Amino acid sequence: MNVQQDFSKGAVKTIYDYSMEATQYAKTQEKWPMIYKEISVDGDHWQSTSVIGPKKLTKTGQSEGFNVTTVSEGYTVYGSVFDFTDAIAMSYDTVRDIKKFNNILKQAAEGWGEGAIITRDEFYCHPFNYGGYTAGHWSFNGTPESGAQSDTSGNGCYDSASSSAIVALFARTGDTYKHASKVGGTSYFNALASGALTDTTVANLIKNVEVTNAYDEKDVKIPISVDTIIYPQGQFDAVEKILESEKVSGGSLNDKQVVGRKFKNRIEWPQLLDTDAIFVGCAKKGLKALNRMDPVYDFFEDKKSRCYYATVEMRMGLMMDNWRFWATDNLSQS
Numbered sequence: 001m002n003v004q005q006d007f008s009k010g011a012v013k014t015i016y017d018y019s020m021e022a023t024q025y026a027k028t029q030e031k032w033p034m035i036y037k038e039i040s041v042d043g044d045h046w047q048s049t050s051v052i053g054p055k056k057l058t059k060t061g062q063s064e065g066f067n068v069t070t071v072s073e074g075y076t077v078y079g080s081v082f083d084f085t086d087a088i089a090m091s092y093d094t095v096r097d098i099k100k101f102n103n104i105l106k107q108a109a110e111g112w113g114e115g116a117i118i119t120r121d122e123f124y125c126h127p128f129n130y131g132g133y134t135a136g137h138w139s140f141n142g143t144p145e146s147g148a149q150s151d152t153s154g155n156g157c158y159d160s161a162s163s164s165a166i167v168a169l170f171a172r173t174g175d176t177y178k179h180a181s182k183v184g185g186t187s188y189f190n191a192l193a194s195g196a197l198t199d200t201t202v203a204n205l206i207k208n209v210e211v212t213n214a215y216d217e218k219d220v221k222i223p224i225s226v227d228t229i230i231y232p233q234g235q236f237d238a239v240e241k242i243l244e245s246e247k248v249s250g251g252s253l254n255d256k257q258v259v260g261r262k263f264k265n266r267i268e269w270p271q272l273l274d275t276d277a278i279f280v281g282c283a284k285k286g287l288k289a290l291n292r293m294d295p296v297y298d299f300f301e302d303k304k305s306r307c308y309y310a311t312v313e314m315r316m317g318l319m320m321d322n323w324r325f326w327a328t329d330n331l332s333q334s
Contacts, residue, residue, distance in 0.1 A: 011299035014102075015109040015310060019297065022113030030117055031269045032124035035228065035281075036289040041317070044081045044144040046290050048321055050074030052183060052217045074182045074217045077158040078142020078151040079319030081292045084119055086112065087311040095308050105310065109297075112312045116295045120316065124289055125271035127320055128230060128279055131169035132191055132331035134176075136160075139318060140169065157323055169320055170328045179323055184219030188212070190327040197238050197278065199248050201329055202229070202259045205280040208327040215324075224325065228265040230279040232272035239278065240266070277331040286325035290317035 039046070052074045058067035088108050095101050123139070130137035136155025143151040154163025157171070159179055167177045170191035179188040190213055194201045206226055214224045231239045243260035265283050292315035299310050320326075 008299045008301070011105065011308075011310070012297055014105055015112075015297040015299065015312075018106050018109030019113035019116075019295070022110040023117065028114060028117045028121065030121045031267050031271070032121055032289065034265055034267060035230070035283055036124060036287045036318070037284045038289040038291055041081065041290045041292050043148070044146050044292070044315075045142060045149050046079040046081075046288075046317065046319065047076060047142065047149060049076040050217065050321075056220070075158050077319055077321040078149055078153075079288065079290050079317045080142045080144045080151070081290055081315050081317040082123075082139070083313060083315050084123075085311065085313040086115070087309055089305070089307045089309050092306050092308075108310055112295065112297070116312075116314055119314070122271050123316065124318060125269060126318065127169055127287065128269070128277075128328075128331075129271070129273045131320075132172075132277075132328065132333045134166060134168050134333050136166040136168070140320070142319065157320065159323075168333070169323055170326070170331055172333070181215065181219045182217035184217075186215070186219050188215075188324070190323060191331055192327070192329040194329050197235070197242070197276065197329075199242055199245075199257055199259055202242060202278070202280070205278070205327050205329055206259065206262060209280060209282075209325065213324040213327070224282065226262055226280045226282055228267065228279075228281050228283045229263045230267045230269055230272070230281075232275055232277065233268060233270050234275055235278065236268050239268075274330070274332050277328055279326060279328045279331075281326035286320055286322040288319050288321060290319065292316055 060067060090101065090104060094104065126137065126139040138155055140157065141151055141155045143149065152162055153160035154166065156166035157169045160167040160177065165177050167179060168175065171178045171189045172191045172193060173189040180186065190208060192204060192208065194204065209226050210224050214222055216222050243263065243266065245257045248255040248257045295312050295314045297312050299308065301308050
């Protein structure tokens with residue numbers, strides 16, 4: 001009978017039990033599952049390449065041959081998986097005091113259970129916090145530590161020409177580098193800078209997604225219809241007054257307010273850092289959550305330091321594989 005092994009296994013089970021209980025009664029509600037499409041990955045990275053093929057059929061005479069469309073590759077998009085960890089150390093004396101040991105283990109497990117939720121929600125909010133940065137951000141870099149693939153766009157969006165020519169995920173019309181179609185080369189932007197939140201602000205964001213940017217990588221018109229609006233805490237009153245108002249707020253005419261009809265998902269996200277930025281887009285489109293490993297707990301002895309360690313690790317990544325489904329207003333660029 002291996003007493004040490006049984007003791008460690010029992011401690012791990014205790015951590016899982018307390019963590020699961022904390023998760024079920026967590027105070028934090030994750031918002032990202034309403035926005036992202038989640039996929040499970042079995043490595044430290046993910047990549048996908050879109051195919052630019054035919055979109056419309058061509059009117060052809062009865063005696064004519066087939067119209068031929070050339071199929072080509074679009075942009076290759078990379079996503080990297082990142083590790084998130086924590087640990088606590090307990091001396092031999094602490095572990096021998098069974099009451100103190102159980103209390104510490106319970107507090108750690110409950111903290112990690114809630115912490116995993118907060119960590120995920122904060123991480124998946126990165127595109128909405130740092131997507132306007134003209135210098136890019138590490139969470140958008142699809143090059144894993146293993147070097148198994150190389151993301152030439154660096155810390156920017158996938159359509160960056162190189163790591164030194166960053167295209168922000170949310171690019172403004174005045175930026176040095178903007179989004180470009182793969183074949184046509186037309187430049188697009190999906191970030192506005194209105195300065196004030198009004199009915200017109202929201203309407204312009206909807207138009208940016210559904211009209212201005214509703215073209216594929218060959219600059220062929222495609223249908224896009226937004227269904228989601230995201231805004232930070234502190235903006236609930238201002239945003240919901242616009243969306244719920246029967247008439248256009250502040251208008252001199254008796255015009256009906258109609259922008260609220262667009263959004264079946266209204267998400268007030270506490271993880272948003274910019275206090276006046278708002279976002280509109282299409283839920284489950286353009287953004288992928290890469291789930292590599294749910295929280296895993298361990299408990300082991302280190303005789304050299306005369307301590308026991310309880311550990312937790314979690315692995316996840318993200319990728320925006322199509323920027324045109326999202327637009328923002330008043331998002332910070334640095």
